[in-house]
Amino acid sequence: MAVTRDLPVGTNLGVLRTLWALVSGALLPERGALIPALQRIGLEADGVRRAWRAFRGGQWQIGELLKSWQSYVEGMDGWRVHRHEGYRVMAVDITAFFRPALKNCPSRHYHPQARRALPAVIMGLVGEVGEISGQRLACPRHIKRVHPKDPSEVRLWADLLSQVRRELEPDEMVVVDAGVKISDLQQAGIERYVVRLAKNFTAQRNQVAAYQGVGRPPVYGETVRPLARTYNDKLIAATPPDAVDTWQFEGRSIRAEIWNDLILPDVLPGPDTPSFRVIAIYDPDFDQPWLLASPLPLQAATMCAIYRDRWPVEQIPLAAKQMLGAHRQFVHAPESIHRLPELALLAGSILSFLAATAPATPTGFWDKHPKPTPGRFRRTLMGCPFPDSCLFPEQLRKKQSVTAHLPKGVLAHRRQPASFVPQVSGN
Secondary structure (H helix, E strand, O other): OOOOOOOOOOHHHHHHHHHHHHHOOOOOOOOOOHHHHHHHOOOOHHHHHHHHHHHHHOOOOHHHHHHHHHHHHHOOOOOEEOEEOOEEEEEEEEEEEEOOOOOOOOEEEEEOOOOEEEEEEEEEEEEEEEEEOOEEEEEEEEEEOOOOOOOOHHHHHHHHHHHHHHHOOOOEEEEEOOOOOHHHHHHHOOOOEEEEOOOOOOEEEEEEOOOOOOOOOOOOEEEEOOOOEEEOOEEEOOOOOOEEEEEEEOOEEEEEEEEEEEEOOOOOOOOOOOOEEEEEEEOOOOOOOEEEEEOOOOOHHHHHHHHHOOHHHHHHHHHHHHHOOOOOOOOOOOOHHHHHHHHHHHHHHHHHHHHHHOOOOOOOOOOOOOOOOHHHHHHHHOOOOOOOOOOOOOOOOOOOOOOOOOOOHHHHOOOOOOOOOOOOOOO
């Protein structure tokens, strides 16, 4: 109720019912069909129509709902924002809802199983990472659509990073995965970030390499290769690190190799050239080392902890798709194909927070030590009707609009010429 309370009268109740259908998992058995999911939560035909109209054509934007949800989360008992050397983590990622059968799908996204890009509705996601009841969670701050004139993934990343840079506070740190390059962050003007690099990443020193006495004097810095690799069956050795650091984490010994004052390989060295440091983190629990970069002089353990805090942002689409059934969607209008993923991501966040704060429900008699996971909480809500018996605020109510003269059923959405006048029974 706190999320939709400030929406217009009627629309707030319809969106609330839609959110309940998503959070309770009604979309899962209906294989992504929203109207049958609304029927499953016990709504009559009139209530289903009103909820559908509020979802599809209501005067609401996902940004309004996210602000209300963020205010509610910040007021929850036990919510604590993670800080590392004084910085809060802002995890940035994109997710895709694949729609291979959707006509005129605005964008495409690479599918690892298909090994090619498939039609998909792509969403940018920004979340502030914190902890409640011992669980790390990301509170979504922004959910961004693709640009209507340029729906490419590259443009979405550029717009998303630009928005993050405009609203980034002095104590906030942007954390992104290897899908984003350092050049993208520098072009967006972001000065505080931690990014994971590719295994074959190379950089150069921010000082011009020494002249060897032969040929043209160098204008670029010495090449730095943090990790060794093989090319044409020949081993290319890694550059020796500038420093090595070790620490203990959960009983494991973590080692980090550090290279300082590096720049991108295609720029000229100079005092005004943006530089960064690269850290290779070797963890016994992982086969490959992490290669992280940041322009700030953070400790290696701090950079490792900051990157770990990026993972909770991936739980939001995981809960929305697999737990709530939004991986299948049967909406086709240009606005609906974006609104349903937006509401599904918000519902995934709500489900994760409710599961973390509610008592864990066992799956069966064999579940001796249940954990508060979104899947268990969704199974608890599955089949529960919409709680119409609750006392809602006065603002959250059905709008008493006259609808008897409007066409119902198939006549309400069938496309007809402008001169067509439907025959409606009654007065």
